[in-house]
Amino acid sequence: SGNVFADLGFDAEEARNLQLRAELMSRIASFVVKSGLSQQVSAKHLGISQPRLNALLKGRIGDFSLDALVVLLSRIGLEVTMKIRKAA
Template sequence: MKIQRSSGNVFRDLGFEAKEAESLRLRAELMVEVRRLIEGRKLTQRSAASLLGVTQPRISDLIRGRIDLFSIDSLVNMLARAGMRIQLRIASRRRPAQAA
């Protein structure tokens, strides 16, 4: 069996282009946080929808992991409506080339 080290982004490892893989990774992380919030507060889908400013079917899609239906903006907006603070950290993936 051949084992390959992960790139750190499962979507990149699955063959997605770098830009799409990063978008999917961010959306997945945000979806996990929304789901944790819902479960942590023991909300029903209906009460979660009311809190997050979306419809109940939208919460159902989120719980079912329908990542293709959610943008980064929509997920950030949901978390913000719930009183969550979102922080963004930008980091370089590669070391800059050293001066010759």
């Protein structure tokens, strides 16, 4: 299906939401790793606690809403754009 969450049995809407959150979390994690900064410094830059950043880096997807992830991305200079299309 191209969506691991759908393949795991989540309904279509939840699977898409989880996929979007996973993609955004991956971008944030990539930025943190590539920056070479400690989790403490990275967390301060993101405006969150180090334990919260650790949860993100461990992929705890249920701890983060789409809104929260969009805010974090904006804090590291990335912009989220949307494309709306008819469902397949």
